[in-house]
């Protein structure tokens with residue numbers, strides 16, 4: 001999977017939002033150490049967490065499975081724009097047939113697991129899908145035989161408060177392995193000066 005941070009709010013904006021409450025703008029150091037301490041104290045320690053909603057991140061997420069997408073979409077406090085299978089399945093039509101051992105070739109379309117048997121079965125499903133499309137069956141019908149491992153991509157926008165919740169829940173060892181990996185990569189792609197606001201369990 002590949003994560004690209006497309007944009008983020010500067011810490012100075014969040015600090016300024018907090019300073020609105022006390023009208024203490026003159027104490028700002030424009031997103032420096034004083035402002036960072038203020039954001040952590042008010043947003044995290046005092047649990048005045050709505051102030052963290054002024055920090056917003058937009059990521060471009062590529063190469064995750066639709067199994068992971070289903071879990072990601074459960075996080076309601078975020079905005080998603082997802083690659084549509086209805087419009088893009090034609091990408092498979094130009095492919096030559098897949099045998100169940102075509103791991104490298106199939107990796108373009110499928111997320112592979114560490115289980116060879118599961119990967120083989122996914123590739124068989126991919127080949128079945130390709131045959132259905134070759135027959136001229138519409139994407140709207142063909143998509144019902146997509147394997148859950150089929151790769152997708154999306155633009156994902158989330159504020160810091162909701163991202164804290166996401167990273168806590170999804171970097172946990174009890175979360176799905178692929179979403180743990182996503183949580184780590186999201187954390188790693190945050191600007192270094194923002195990472196102190198988040199906790200992310202080690203992989």
Ligand SMILES: Cc1cc2nc3c(=O)[nH]c(=O)nc-3n(C[C@H](O)[C@H](O)[C@H](O)COP(=O)(O)OP(=O)(O)OC[C@H]3O[C@@H](n4cnc5c(N)ncnc54)[C@H](O)[C@@H]3O)c2cc1C
Nearest residue numbers: 071074075076077078162165166169170172173174175176
């Ligand atoms: C290890 C693990 C296993 C899971 N297993 C399952 C499963 O078997 N089946 C299943 O269906 N789901 C499962 N889930 C998904 C889980 O139930 C949540 O839907 C998902 O993690 C999103 O969390 P969230 O609601 O906190 O996030 P968001 O939807 O982003 O919400 C963020 C926060 O906003 C508040 N909020 C949002 N909506 C409401 C609301 N309507 N009322 C009150 N407060 C609200 C809550 O404080 C919430 O924490 C699992 C999650 C994890 C981490």
